Amino acid sequence: MNADTGFAAASALKERLVVIGNGMAGCRAVEEVLARDPARYAITIFGAEPRVNYNRIMLSPVLAGEKTFDEIVINGPEWYADNAITLVSGDPVTAIDTAERTVTSASGRVEPYDRLLIATGSDPFIIPVPGHDLPGVVTFRDLDDVDKMLAAAEGGGHAVVIGGGLLGLEAAHGLTLRGMSVSVVHLMPTLMERQLDEAAGWLLRQELERRGQTILTGANTKAILEADGRVAGVELEDGTRIKADIVVMAVGIRPATALAKAAGLTVERGILVDDHMVTSDPAVLAVGECVQHRGACYGLVAPLWDMCRSLAAYLTDAPQGYEGSVTSTKLKVSGIDLFSAGDFSGGEGAEDIVLRDAARGVYKRVVLRDNKVVGAVLYGDTADGSWYFDLLKKGEDVSPIREALIFGQAFAQGGGALADPNAAVAALPDDAEICGCNGVSKGQVVGCINAGAHSLDAVRSTCKASASCGSCTGLVERLLAVTLGAEVESGPKPMCKCTSFTHDDVRRNIVEKGLRAIPQVMQELHWTTPEGCSSCRPALNYYLLCAWPGEYEDDQKSRFVNERLHANIQKDGTYSVVPRMWGGLTNPRELRAIADVVEKYDAPMVKVTGGQRLDIFGIKKEDLPAVWADLNAAGMVSGHAYGKSLRTVKTCVGSEWCRFGTQDSTGLGVKIERMTWGSWMPHKFKIAVSGCPRNCAEATIKDFGVVCVDSGYELHIGGNGGIHVRATDLLTKVATEKEAMEMCAAFIQLYREDAHYLERTAPWVERKGVDWVRAQLLDDPEAVGKLARRFRYSQKFSQDDPWAARVAGERRDLHAHLAQVRPLQLENA
Amino acid sequence: MLTGKWLDIGPTTQIQPGSARTLPVAGGEEIAVFHTMRGEFYALVNKCPHKAGPLSEGIVHGDTVSCPLHNWRISLRTGEAQGDDKGCTPTIPMKVDAGRMFLLREAVIGPVAQSGVAA
Numbered sequence: 001m002n003a004d005t006g007f008a009a010a011s012a013l014k015e016r017l018v019v020i021g022n023g024m025a026g027c028r029a030v031e032e033v034l035a036r037d038p039a040r041y042a043i044t045i046f047g048a049e050p051r052v053n054y055n056r057i058m059l060s061p062v063l064a065g066e067k068t069f070d071e072i073v074i075n076g077p078e079w080y081a082d083n084a085i086t087l088v089s090g091d092p093v094t095a096i097d098t099a100e101r102t103v104t105s106a107s108g109r110v111e112p113y114d115r116l117l118i119a120t121g122s123d124p125f126i127i128p129v130p131g132h133d134l135p136g137v138v139t140f141r142d143l144d145d146v147d148k149m150l151a152a153a154e155g156g157g158h159a160v161v162i163g164g165g166l167l168g169l170e171a172a173h174g175l176t177l178r179g180m181s182v183s184v185v186h187l188m189p190t191l192m193e194r195q196l197d198e199a200a201g202w203l204l205r206q207e208l209e210r211r212g213q214t215i216l217t218g219a220n221t222k223a224i225l226e227a228d229g230r231v232a233g234v235e236l237e238d239g240t241r242i243k244a245d246i247v248v249m250a251v252g253i254r255p256a257t258a259l260a261k262a263a264g265l266t267v268e269r270g271i272l273v274d275d276h277m278v279t280s281d282p283a284v285l286a287v288g289e290c291v292q293h294r295g296a297c298y299g300l301v302a303p304l305w306d307m308c309r310s311l312a313a314y315l316t317d318a319p320q321g322y323e324g325s326v327t328s329t330k331l332k333v334s335g336i337d338l339f340s341a342g343d344f345s346g347g348e349g350a351e352d353i354v355l356r357d358a359a360r361g362v363y364k365r366v367v368l369r370d371n372k373v374v375g376a377v378l379y380g381d382t383a384d385g386s387w388y389f390d391l392l393k394k395g396e397d398v399s400p401i402r403e404a405l406i407f408g409q410a411f412a413q414g415g416g417a418l419a420d421p422n423a424a425v426a427a428l429p430d431d432a433e434i435c436g437c438n439g440v441s442k443g444q445v446v447g448c449i450n451a452g453a454h455s456l457d458a459v460r461s462t463c464k465a466s467a468s469c470g471s472c473t474g475l476v477e478r479l480l481a482v483t484l485g486a487e488v489e490s491g492p493k494p495m496c497k498c499t500s501f502t503h504d505d506v507r508r509n510i511v512e513k514g515l516r517a518i519p520q521v522m523q524e525l526h527w528t529t530p531e532g533c534s535s536c537r538p539a540l541n542y543y544l545l546c547a548w549p550g551e552y553e554d555d556q557k558s559r560f561v562n563e564r565l566h567a568n569i570q571k572d573g574t575y576s577v578v579p580r581m582w583g584g585l586t587n588p589r590e591l592r593a594i595a596d597v598v599e600k601y602d603a604p605m606v607k608v609t610g611g612q613r614l615d616i617f618g619i620k621k622e623d624l625p626a627v628w629a630d631l632n633a634a635g636m637v638s639g640h641a642y643g644k645s646l647r648t649v650k651t652c653v654g655s656e657w658c659r660f661g662t663q664d665s666t667g668l669g670v671k672i673e674r675m676t677w678g679s680w681m682p683h684k685f686k687i688a689v690s691g692c693p694r695n696c697a698e699a700t701i702k703d704f705g706v707v708c709v710d711s712g713y714e715l716h717i718g719g720n721g722g723i724h725v726r727a728t729d730l731l732t733k734v735a736t737e738k739e740a741m742e743m744c745a746a747f748i749q750l751y752r753e754d755a756h757y758l759e760r761t762a763p764w765v766e767r768k769g770v771d772w773v774r775a776q777l778l779d780d781p782e783a784v785g786k787l788a789r790r791f792r793y794s795q796k797f798s799q800d801d802p803w804a805a806r807v808a809g810e811r812r813d814l815h816a817h818l819a820q821v822r823p824l825q826l827e828n829a
Numbered sequence: 830m831l832t833g834k835w836l837d838i839g840p841t842t843q844i845q846p847g848s849a850r851t852l853p854v855a856g857g858e859e860i861a862v863f864h865t866m867r868g869e870f871y872a873l874v875n876k877c878p879h880k881a882g883p884l885s886e887g888i889v890h891g892d893t894v895s896c897p898l899h900n901w902r903i904s905l906r907t908g909e910a911q912g913d914d915k916g917c918t919p920t921i922p923m924k925v926d927a928g929r930m931f932l933l934r935e936a937v938i939g940p941v942a943q944s945g946v947a948a
């Protein structure tokens with residue numbers, strides 16, 4: 001075709017470039033072409049929107065009232081005129097004929113092309129729940145959407161934004177500034193989970209809540225509710241209803257490919273293009289969010305700019321080829337600094353460097369792989385975002401600045417001495433403040449180290465540096481290293497490799513600072529990992545549960561499988577089920593129910609346990625709820641044989657029947673079990689009540705043991721019959737059942753509040769000393785009452801049978817398979 | 830096009846982040862489909878390389894899972910045991926599109942049936 005045009009100069013003989021989409025990519029592509037060869041093409045642009053080309057990303061500031069539409073126009077009418085571009089706006093293209101090389105618009109206009117550029121962008125994804133098409137449900141994509149939101153906001157009222165990603169949060173922010181009360185409904189547990197990890201997502205959430213937004217995470221929208229023919233609210237899967245005068249759906253976007261697909265172009269998730277943005281038809285190119293390049297679809301503008309350059313280079317016969325882009329994200333919400341780039345999913349071979357500054361609300365995380373930056377998440381201080389992003393894109397080896405990397409560019413590239421944090425600390429003047437909480441200077445810390453405080457703990461107890469919030473712990477450790485060299489004494493062992501805090505420090509801080517969520521503990525106590533590990537998460541979950549009964553919401557992700565499935569996993573992946581038998585007592589009804597379950601579910605074994613009850617083995621996780629339903633029906637509840645919790649209360653027959661029995665040991669055991677069952681503990685906890693010193697219930701190797709005597713009850717603590725057998729210590733002797741129970745509750749609570757996670761009472765009593773335990777319980781006459789009251793209060797929230805909840809349908813997903821695959825079905829699917 | 834090769838196993842909302850669900854395959858190995866805290870999806874044969882523990886029941890952190898039986902850490906990306914432990918669980922290629930999960934059919938039903946599907 002080109003050969004035919006010869007030397008003809010008339011513009012009618014120029015190659016005809018038709019662009020579908022008057023958006024960011026379409027117009028930028030045209031700009032790039034014009035910059036390279038302004039005379040080459042006769043250009044026509046079709047736009048579905050009835051307006052000129054504007055900066056779509058600035059719709060957020062327009063919504064928020066920080067900018068006007070005029071301020072965000074990129075190319076006004078004069079640009080089209082000056083460059084002899086025909087703009088057909090408000091008239092979407094409805095068909096492409098690749099054989100004839102024409103496009104047809106809604107108004108019937110037919111436009112022939114030599115080259116066609118598809119730049120149709122994306123369509124907002126609308127979740128097809130009932131009510132999704134009601135008036136008042138809007139998306140957030142173009143100026144018309146903004147106008148609809150502004151109209152709704154005029155009357156104040158309530159807005160629900162479905163989707164807590166970038167777009168949703170910017171919409172929520174704008175509507176909040178416009179005077180609406182806003183709720184954000186997000187399916188995932190973390191806001192912006194594609195860009196943020198749990199830690200940063202949590203900080204963001206705190207800030208948005210502080211600004212008055214209601215944030216609901218893990219919330220699945222079930223329906224949009226209607227009144228008077230328009231939207232009235234949103235109903236969630238769990239039954240929650242939220243009032244709404246407007247609902248903004250911002251759950252994601254899908255490349256707009258319908259036109260291309262209908263034209264027969266190859267389309268997967270997006271329109272497939274090669275490195276020159278050419279589609280499966282050589283005369284048709286595509287660019288922007290509508291394309292899929294090397295498997296990737298993009299939803300940000302930076303990659304589009306790269307694409308447009310390659311596309312223009314190709315269209316002007318100087319091809320370069322596009323190789324894909326690495327992206328970074330910022331949130332355009334005033335006062336919130338947040339930056340994220342690259343891959344921060346961690347995992348194999350990845351190394352996290354984390355810096356948290358609780359006082360300033362800063363969280364910084366840089367992910368390295370093979371000594372190269374592969375990802376970064378910054379919250380609260382994003383000054384170094386572009387520097388990390390640059391390192392990431394260049395793929396530079398950062399080992400020379402590894403130590404100082406997280407402190408930022410100024411520090412890391414301060415060069416020489418400063419790149420070594422020890423040297424940097426050594427260079428600080430003597431009056432530099434080290435510990436802000438306690439006002440301790442470097443000189444004072446060094447003075448106290450020289451005076452003999454050779455460990456972190458010693459420094460903490462002498463000059464108080466890092467004894468409060470602990471954020472200067474790192475600095476104090478460096479001062480110890482600089483001052484003493486190799487002589488630093490290592491302090492008590494930290495809880496795990498994610499923190500320098502000990503179990504005790506963590507527990508104390510949770511209570512003193514009122515920390516109420518795992519990510520909050522991690523932020524305030526400067527965890528060095530983004531989301532903790534399988535060792536600290538269950539511990540923190542327990543500490544929070546213990547500290548804030550009734551308030552803290554258990555984090556199931558931080559539980560071991562047994563506590564998640566309320567049954568003990570076996571080596572073949574099946575489960576054992578142990579119903580509670582109060583004090584070891586049972587009856588025909590219970591025994592019959594157990595026998596029926598064994599038969600009905602084909603359990604390969606049922607056994608009497610060492611804890612005086614029956615254990616049914618070999619139950620499949622799918623069958624657990626049904627098994628529990630049958631056991632519940634006979635009045636039985638979970639025996640917690642799987643939990644870090646009260647296990648059994650073993651009893652002997654006692655004075656009711658036994659010729660030696662001195663008290664009703666069986667009756668007391670049952671009462672104690674009724675009082676203590678369901679309680680979560682640092683580790684498993686076993687109790688026994690024997691009717692006389694012959695001690696048939698083995699009370700003296702239990703965590704709490706009662707040995708009945710003529711004159712009352714001997715109360716024993718800290719026994720263990722496990723790996724290291726330990727006989728109990730006698731705590732005290734009391735006269736009445738009531739006192740025995742009160743002391744039992746108090747002892748359990750003392751253990752719950754003080755012991756380290758996964759520490760049985762035996763090692764705990766040895767670590768603290770029996771005298772210490774006795775002093776806590778016996779010195780102050782009020783102590784037992786106070787502890788026992790706290791125990792009873794927390795029991796109010798834990799004595800719900802977890803099996804019954806599952807039988808009622810809670811967390812069905814944990815028990816049911818996703819689906820079943822049978823090859824025959826597969827063939828026909 | 831993809832329809833011949835990918836098996837739709839339903840919406841992503843079926844798996845809570847930080848957990849996994851199982852997909853038994855008649856005549857084949859049960860598959861565990863994971864959803865990480867960061868919203869990524871992975872599919873592996875539901876067997877630990879150590880003693881065949883059900884990986885679906887482990888604690889998920891980052892892109893690894895700790896086996897519920899003896900705590901080996903298995904990479905969800907590669908199926909490889911981490912740290913000093915040696916062994917590898919087969920992975921099944923998986924993708925997510927418009928809120929639905931897809932497994933590579935060939936990998937689900939094994940090489941024998943594969944020729945049948947490709948036809």
Ligand code: SRM
Binds near residue numbers: 647701760
């Ligand atoms: C079923 C039972 C054995 C039996 O057939 O009798 C049993 C079975 C298990 N015991 Fe036990 N222990 C059983 C009574 C005991 C006893 C005796 C007792 O409770 O009177 C002891 C010694 C007493 C003690 O704990 O002080 C006992 C000391 C242990 C230990 C060592 C604890 C220690 O501190 O050293 C473990 C390991 C652990 O917990 O980490 C353990 C762990 C286990 C586990 C949970 C192992 C596991 O993690 O999978 C077994 C679970 C089997 C299952 O799936 O049900 N089991 N275990 C008993 C259940 C009692 C009940 O009804 O709840």
Ligand SMILES: Cc1cc2nc3c(=O)[nH]c(=O)nc-3n(C[C@H](O)[C@H](O)[C@H](O)COP(=O)(O)OP(=O)(O)OC[C@H]3O[C@@H](n4cnc5c(N)ncnc54)[C@H](O)[C@@H]3O)c2cc1C
Binds near residue numbers: 048059300302
């Ligand atoms: C509120 C908001 C905030 C954003 N913030 C950011 C940000 O901070 N950073 C960032 O990088 N990205 C951001 N984005 C994303 C960014 O705007 C997009 O990546 C970019 O606009 C994509 O460019 P595009 O040309 O592919 O699509 P678009 O800009 O959407 O352009 C496509 C155009 O094609 C038109 N069209 C579609 N079909 C037809 C048809 N058949 N005929 C004619 N015309 C048609 C559409 O009407 C539209 O005008 C934001 C997006 C929104 C909505």
Ligand code: SF4
Binds near residue numbers: 654659696
């Ligand atoms: S030895 Fe004591 S406690 Fe045991 S059965 Fe006999 S009387 Fe009861």
Ligand code: FES
Binds near residue numbers: 877882898899900901
């Ligand atoms: S079976 Fe998985 S660790 Fe042993």
